[in-house]
Amino acid sequence: MGNSYAEEEDKTMKGLITVCPECGAKTELREITIEFERKGIRATMSGIPAMVCLNCGDQYIPGDISGDVIDIVSSAIDQLESLLRRAEARRRELLPRIAVTSPECLVLVLA
Numbered sequence: 870m871g872n873s874y875a876e877e878e879d880k881t882m883k884g885l886i887t888v889c890p891e892c893g894a895k896t897e898l899r900e901i902t903i904e905f906e907r908k909g910i911r912a913t914m915s916g917i918p919a920m921v922c923l924n925c926g927d928q929y930i931p932g933d934i935s936g937d938v939i940d941i942v943s944s945a946i947d948q949l950e951s952l953l954r955r956a957e958a959r960r961r962e963l964l965p966r967i968a969v970t971s972p973e974c975l976v977l978v979l980a
């Protein structure tokens with residue numbers, strides 16, 4: 870029971886999808902960017918590790934990482950939502966006086 874590099878590597882690669890379930894080609898560990906839209910707020914997260922199929926491009930994010938990403942994005946957006954709603958209410962009071970309005974509501978994009 871050593872702590873060799875090979876064992877460590879084996880441990881970190883465990884549970885990763887190395888063969889694409891869609892097309893059977895090999896996957897490679899890459900970093901990907903995902904865009905989210907929730908409650909009218911858009912967010913983008915980059916640097917997410919994922920197994921990417923070299924043939925069809927399908928992406929498989931390890932379950933624990935994907936859970937963390939979803940937790941981060943949803944808690945950030947949930948906290949912003951109430952503030953955004955307050956700002957939207959104030960905006961609506963002024964709306965009739967604004968000559969030209971483009972978006973239907975406030976749009977927040979977190980890059």
Ligand SMILES: [Zn+2]
Pocket residue numbers: 889890891892893894922923924925926927
């Ligand atoms: Zn594939």
